[in-house]
Amino acid sequence: xxxxxxxxxxxxxxxxxxxxxxxxxxxxxxxxxxxxxxxxxxxxxxxxxxxxxxxxxxxxxxxxxxxxxxxxxxxxxxxxxxxxxxxxxxxxxxxxxxxxxxxxxxxxxxxxxxxxxxxxxxxxxxxxxxxxxxxxxx
Numbered sequence: 001x002x003x004x005x006x007x008x009x010x011x012x013x014x015x016x017x018x019x020x021x022x023x024x025x026x027x028x029x030x031x032x033x034x035x036x037x038x039x040x041x042x043x044x045x046x047x048x049x050x051x052x053x054x055x056x057x058x059x060x061x062x063x064x065x066x067x068x069x070x071x072x073x074x075x076x077x078x079x080x081x082x083x084x085x086x087x088x089x090x091x092x093x094x095x096x097x098x099x100x101x102x103x104x105x106x107x108x109x110x111x112x113x114x115x116x117x118x119x120x121x122x123x124x125x126x127x128x129x130x131x132x133x134x135x136x137x138x
Contacts, residue, residue, distance in 0.1 A: 004031035004075040016067045028104045029073040039128045058107040065101040079133040085118045087129045
């Protein structure tokens with residue numbers, strides 16, 4: 001499991017001080033970006049040195065409880081599934097009392113930069129996502 005911390009900012013909330021639903025997706029994406037960096041597949045590396053992209057082809061998100069400006073939340077990211085050309089991350093957003101305030105899933109497909117068609121997971125990436133899956137489901 002990978003853990004990412006985020007402090008809720010004013011621009012992420014509505015007039016009542018509650019997080020905008022769409023901002024939950026942004027926060028999840030920030031956690032995803034951070035995890036890729038740790039795995040050695042940060043966006044700079046992907047864009048400059050790899051011949052594939054990792055677009056999100058499906059996302060789902062559930063709002064469970066309010067969070068307000070200044071709240072610190074923890075995003076726990078786990079590998080939910082690994083396929084031939086895709087993988088799925090699951091996200092659990094927790095408040096400081098470890099109460100779930102939101103959940104999400106993102107499905108990513110490896111896509112060839114030139115043809116823009118899906119391709120099998122490259123071996124270096126497959127190794128990392130399968131290792132994370134094994135650790136998360138041990």
